[in-house]
Amino acid sequence: MTATETSTPRRRPWLAFLPLAVFAALAGLFYVALRGGDHSRLPSALVGKPTPIFNLPALVGTGAPALSSDDLRQGKVTLVNVFASWCVPCRDEHPVLLRLVKNEVLRVGGVRLAGLAYKDEPANSSKFLGELGNPYALIGEDQSGRVGIDWGVYGVPETFVVRGDGVIAYKFIGPLNDDSARTELLPAIEKAMK
Numbered sequence: 509m510t511a512t513e514t515s516t517p518r519r520r521p522w523l524a525f526l527p528l529a530v531f532a533a534l535a536g537l538f539y540v541a542l543r544g545g546d547h548s549r550l551p552s553a554l555v556g557k558p559t560p561i562f563n564l565p566a567l568v569g570t571g572a573p574a575l576s577s578d579d580l581r582q583g584k585v586t587l588v589n590v591f592a593s594w595c596v597p598c599r600d601e602h603p604v605l606l607r608l609v610k611n612e613v614l615r616v617g618g619v620r621l622a623g624l625a626y627k628d629e630p631a632n633s634s635k636f637l638g639e640l641g642n643p644y645a646l647i648g649e650d651q652s653g654r655v656g657i658d659w660g661v662y663g664v665p666e667t668f669v670v671r672g673d674g675v676i677a678y679k680f681i682g683p684l685n686d687d688s689a690r691t692e693l694l695p696a697i698e699k700a701m702k
Contacts, residue, residue: 553660554676559588560658564648567625569634575622575648581674585619585700587693588668589644590656592628593636595664601683605643608689617701622646626664627653667693671700 554560559577566574580586589605591598608614609621623644625633630649637644650656659668662681669678678696680688 555679557676558674559670559676560655562648562655562658564624564650564655567623567633567637567647567649568630570637570642570644570647572623572642572644572647575624575646577674579622579646580670581672583672585617585672585677585697586646586670587619587621587697588624588659588670589621590624590626590659590661590664590666590668591633591636592626592664593632594628597683598636598665599640601665601685602640602643604684604686604689606641607686608684608693609643611694614697617697619697619701620645623648624656624659625649625651626656626661627651669693669696669700 559580561577563576563578564574566572575588580588587608591601605621614621621643623637623646625647628651630651633647633649637647648655653661660679665683667680667684668676671677677700678693680693680696684693
């Protein structure tokens with residue numbers, strides 16, 4: 509053996525492609541996780557716990573009273589819907605909310621729909637509801653987004669089912685449609701009413 513034979517390492521051309529293969533595998537996993545999952549099933553640390561303490565001012569121009577944590581401890585189930593005028597899915601969801609407040613289960617059970625205007629200019633929120641209709645019995649203006657953060661809001665829209673004792677029973681992430689309202693939200697409301 510000569511000195512040049514022992515000092516020259518063997519080349520492994522496949523090693524040059526190893527970082528690319530690892531990157532492609534990770535990118536594929538991230539894509540599947542982001543696109544393949546049901547985002548409405550993201551866990552909420554607050555389900556089963558009392559609502560955060562808050563006191564929001566009323567949204568001017570809607571005629572609906574303000575919203576506070578005390579309003580959610582009045583013995584009746586309340587739906588809290590987080591919305592914003594700048595949220596396109598909120599516009600898609602809005603007709604579902606209008607139909608939902610007319611639902612017999614909600615009316616007979618005395619279930620209220622409360623709105624949380626999240627990170628929005630009050631005039632824009634009022635205009636949004638003026639154009640599309642106001643399904644909310646109570647509306648709190650959360651212009652800074654602080655209360656939404658306390659509730660663990662990922663984004664808008666989100667809808668919470670709050671039992672009459674102020675405990676969060678269920679959280680739905682994303683825009684409700686007629687199917688999800690019927691198969692997911694209404695059963696959660698009925699369970700919270702028991």
